[in-house]
Amino acid sequence: MKDPKNQAMLPNLDAGWQPVTVPHTWNAVDAFDDVPGYYRGAGWYKIVMKTQAAWKGKVLYLQFDGANQETEVFVNGKKAGAHIGGYSRFIVPVTDLMRNEASALQTIAVKVNNRFNKDIAPLSGDFTxxxxxxRKVSLLVLNPVHFNDPDHGSSGLYIxxxxxxxxxxxxxVSxxxxxxxxxTKTLVLRNLxxxxxxxxxxxxxxSLGQISAGKRVAFTHQLPTLSNPVLWSPEQxxxxxxxxxxxxxxxxxxxxxxxHRTGMRWFRFDVNEGFFLNGKPYKLMGASRHQDYKGLGNAVPAALQVEDLRKIKAMGANFLRVAHYPQDQAVLDACDELGLLASLETPLVSEITESKAFTNNALRMQMEMIKQHYNHPSIIMWTYMNEILLKMQFKDAESRKKxxxxxxxxxxxxxxxMTRRADPYRYTMIPNHHSIxxxxxxxxxxxxxxxxxxxYHGWYGGDLANFPEAxxxxxxxxxxKPFMITEYGADADPRIHAYKPERFDKSVEYATRFHQTYLKAILSKPFVAGAQVWNFADFASEDREETMPHINNKGIMTIDRQAKNTYFLYCAFLSKTPYLKIGAAAQDRRSGSAMQGQDVVTQPVEVFGNVGDAELFLxxxxxGKKxxxxxxxxxxxPFQHxxxxxxxxxSGAARLEDQASINFNLIPADLSSKKLPFKALAISLxxxxxxEDxxxxxxxxxxxxxxxxxxxxxxxVPYKKETGHQPFGSDKNIVGxxxxPVFQxxxxxxxxxxxxxxxxxxxxTMYFAELMGAEMTTVLPYNLLPSYKKSAKEDRVFSVYLHGHLIANRLDLPKQFGLALAVQKKAKVIIKDNKGIYLQFKAIEGRPVLNALEVKRLAF
Known part of the structure; x- marks a missing residue:
């Protein structure tokens, strides 16, 4: 039940509750709708369960693997504990608050709040x-003597x-x-x-000796040396x-x-030669990853998260940057099993608050992360403070900024x-935005x-061709200092294709060129220890607008994990086994307008591979071979209809092959062609x-x-917003x-x-949306280009005629419908005497506009 008033105790109401299954988020829908913002406030969960006979004489804890971000736990109306921070596990003792009688009803209530709190990271960021x-919630039923780390949410055992x-x-073992x-108990620690x-x-x-009642003790035990260990590596x-x-x-x-599982490996970074594992050089290539998924928000089952890791491994990667926060234990378990080296970081993103509370929370989050994930052999570094000076405070007051x-x-x-003291065996890293x-x-x-x-050289700024020099x-x-490229990427809306790609057109084709340039340069320079593409998959970012509102689509997969051409490119670059793939195979539909005198439309087809050459058949x-x-x-x-x-x-012994079937809708140069009768045409002006709709x-x-x-x-003329970077159109979210992209x-x-x-x-069908005057409502800090200019409002009133008949009278889009709102106007017409369709736009004030046009033949 949502609680906008943020009540201190569980509301005494029977109404207003909805049955849910944990894992659960209340933002799976509203973070993607056309209404600006999403619910950031308190919500309550409750469950009523019966005392079990097996609990007698046991110690009980509630374990929360992830609750965002302020949590209070109540048992039978009394507060059992609280936690601050949205991305780490925490454990709350509840034994003393449980009713002891057999089959007694126990009411567990949990209040979670994802409001903005200046003392809790992250304060801001390009994600929802x-x-x-x-994440999962568990009841731990333990003997009175047990492993324990009450402060950090870990198992209490470190290897x-x-x-x-x-x-x-x-x-x-400690x-x-x-x-x-x-x-008092006389105890032994048994290790196998x-x-x-x-x-x-x-x-x-x-021997641990005698442990008094109520006492907590720490231990450290050095095991005998293992001879000729089997070493852990990405290959094994x-x-x-x-x-x-x-x-x-x-x-x-x-x-x-x-x-617990562990791996025997050693590693080092070198300033000039990169990274070495078990004495061998490795280029740390892979992806950064956010945890959300289409339709689920961040409440993603472990099986789907593990499948992400399998896809990353399948593209030939050997590294995962777990960003920008600790993720489910299943993610790191999969890294251990699959052979993916990893970095893990806390959510200090873009800015800090200069308060003691913020500092203490940041230090505690870092320690929770280290303690909870300490035993994973895949982790080679602990990370913090991503792009921490990106959203610089006090920019207009130099002394205060200092x-x-x-x-x-x-x-x-x-x-x-603190990190070096807690774990002297791993490296540390701070990822910075590109402002040396x-x-x-x-x-x-x-x-x-x-x-x-x-x-983001060649995206937010700079010339793509100059990336090697960068x-x-x-x-x-x-x-x-050794360094890695911890983020790089370009927006790629999988619905958009450009056969003459240019920066910021959001096409898959430009993103492919971008990644091709980066991969070639990074792999050629030994001093670059590695690189992680931003991002493995598209992810939620509510403040974004652009062609896919509320989604950052720099992923090499979509938010529902469908591969883009960029994913195929990584497979070709990084796979150690032969690879061959026709690009955009999922795009099984294409269309195009033929040139005069031709009955085919010629369009490029990209094939990705790590073989010498290949032959394409239509x-x-x-x-021919390429x-x-x-x-x-x-x-x-040359595609035919x-x-x-x-x-x-x-070519060669491998004889790899790949196939695709393209259903091509050919629009003839002569629309009156009897060979291919006209049916429909959709045009984006x-x-x-x-x-691809x-x-x-x-x-x-x-x-x-x-x-x-x-x-x-x-x-x-084509509309172009004065943003300093877009080649055409607007990046405003079109409501409705x-x-x-059709309306932008x-x-x-x-x-x-x-x-x-x-x-x-x-x-x-005519498609309209007023674009002028619809400036950005939020200036996003990740956009490093010059500030957006306000798009000047243009007064426009116009009428539209179809063969002289008025079909839209005195259209005033902002006045009648508002800015950036999708509007459709339909009309039916019977064409005689081979006159074709003729739309006329008559200006009354300002300039007429049309965003898109669709024509369908209804009868022959």
Whole structure:
């Protein structure tokens, strides 16, 4: 039940509750709708359960794997505990608040609040802060003597490998236990180690002595050295199992038992030569990952999260940047099993608050992360403070800004010191946005062991062709630190295709060129320790508008995990086995307008591979052989109307092949063609791109000037917003439609539109949205380009005539409908005497506009 009033105690109401299944978020819908903002406030969960006989004499805890972000827990009306922070596990003792009688009803109530709180990170960021109990909740039923770490939500047992080589490996077990029984206990710590094949290679008992009632004790035990260990690596993720038990020395009873896996490996970073694992050089290539999923928000079942990791591994990656917060244990378990090295970070994103509470929360979050994930062999570094100077405070007061930056530096020093003390065996890293001078002057490049750079050269700024030089500059400017490219990417709306791609057109084709350039440069420079694409999959970002409102679509997969061409490119670059894939195979529909005198439309087809060359076939006919250039080969394919069967075959012994079937809707140059009778045409005005409309089962074609016998516009110019970066159109969220790209472009000052269709009955649909005057409501800090200029309002009133008949009278879009609202106007017409369709736009005030046009033939 949502609680906008943020009541201190559980509302005493029977009404207002909804049945839900945990994991759950209350923002799975409202974070994606057309209403600005999403619910950020309190919500209550409650469950009533009966006392179980098995609980008698036990100690009970409630374990929350993730609740965002302020949580209070009540048992039978009394407060049991609380937690601050949305991305770490926490454990609440509840034994003393439970009713003891048999079958007694126990009411558990949990209040969660995802409001903005200046003392809790993250304060802001390019992702949605979903609320709710979005990870698993468990009741732990333990013996009074058990492993315990009440402050950090961990199991209470920590395994390290302080020395590892090919010849030997040292294992150390440490942790805490507590005796909550009423008597002193003489205890033994029993350790058993199994090799990756499940064979016991070591076992012993270590005396813990007498532990008084109510006492918590810490222990450390060095196990004997293992000879000739099986080493953990991406190619062979060999896992040893360590089983640690607390045993009652007098009775021999096992009071508690924990089972953890570990891996034997050693690693180092080198400033000039990159990263080494087990003495061998590795380029740390992979992806950053957010945890949300289409239709689920962040309440994602573990099985789906593990499938993400399988897809990352399948593309040839060896590294995962878990960003921008700790994620489900299942994610790191999968890294261990699959052989994905990893970094893990806390959610200090973009800015800090200069308060003691914020600092304490940040330090506690870091320690929770380390303690809870300490035993994962896949983790090689702990990370904090992503782009922490991006949203710089006090920019207009230089002296105050210096104080703020100094406080950021002090917090970084405190986090670094604590992290190195808690785990001396792993590296530390701070990822920074691409402003070298800013971070050097702040001293932040001196603090961590590795520096991360989030680089969008060729997207938010800079020339894509100069990216290799940008890497050289990073190496030269901070010469004493190893570095990785922790983010890079370009928006890729999988519905948009451009055969002459350009920056910010949001096409898959531009994103493919972007990633191709980055991968080639990164892999060629040994001083770049690695790189993680931003992002593995599209993810929720409520403040974003653009072609897919509320979604950051820089992913190489969609938010529901459908592969884009960019994913295929990574498979081609990184796979160690032969790979061949026809691009956009999921785009089984294409369309295009034929040139005069032709009955085919020639369009490029990209094939991704890591083989020498390949041959493409269209309906069994060879289109010739092509060599792969930086893992892409392109054929210009003459598509005919209807089904087109594509097959690509790699040369050589491997004989790899891939196939795709393209259903092509060909629009003839002569719309009156009897060979291919006209049925329908959808046009996106002021737009050079193709847009795949899945809901309407059609392709919107780029606009063109009118040609006799064909179709096109008469007069006008494409709309271009003065943003300093967009080549055309607006990036405003268009309310009332999921087809934002269709409404985000238009022609201004249009005089007419002609389609020389044959005689018949037609439905004409005009699509409008007023774009001018609809400036950004939020200036997003990740956009490093010059500030948005306000789009000046233009007074426009116009009428539209179809063959001289008025079909839209005195349209005043902002006055009648509002800014950036999808509007449709339909009309039906019978064409006789081969006059075709002629729309006239008559200006009354200002310039007429049209965003898109659709024509359907209703009768023959």
């Amino acid at each position: 802060f979903f609320g709710g109990l979005y 390290s490998t302080p020395e590892v080589s090919a010849a030997k490996a040292a294992l150390k 942790g805490q236990l507590i005796n909550k029984s009423a008597a 180690v199994k090799d990756p094949q499940g064979q016991v290679v070591y076992s012993d008992d270590f 993720p060999a896992l040893y199992t360590v089983i640690s038990s607390i045993v009652d020395a007098q009775t021999g009873a096992v009071l508690d038992k924990l089972e 104080i703020y930056v100094e406080n950021v530096r002090r917090l970084a020093l405190a986090l670094e010191k 001078k800013t971070y050097k002057e702040a001293g932040l490049t001196d603090i961590p062991m590795v520096v991360g750079w989030n680089v 890497l050289d500059k990073l190496h030269a400017e901070v010469p004493g 309906d069994g006919k060879s289109m 060599n792969f250039k930086d893992h892409i080969a392109v054929w210009n394919v 209807g089904k087109n069967a594509l097959k690509v075959v790699a 002021g737009d050079p791109r193709y847009f 899945e809901t309407g089962n059609k392709i919107w074609l780029p606009d063109q000037a009118y040609r006799k016998g064909s179709w096109g516009y008469i007069g006008g 439609t999921a087809l934002d 472009t238009q022609r201004l000052g249009l005089e007419g539109y002609k389609l020389d269709v044959p005689n018949g009955k037609y439905e004409v």
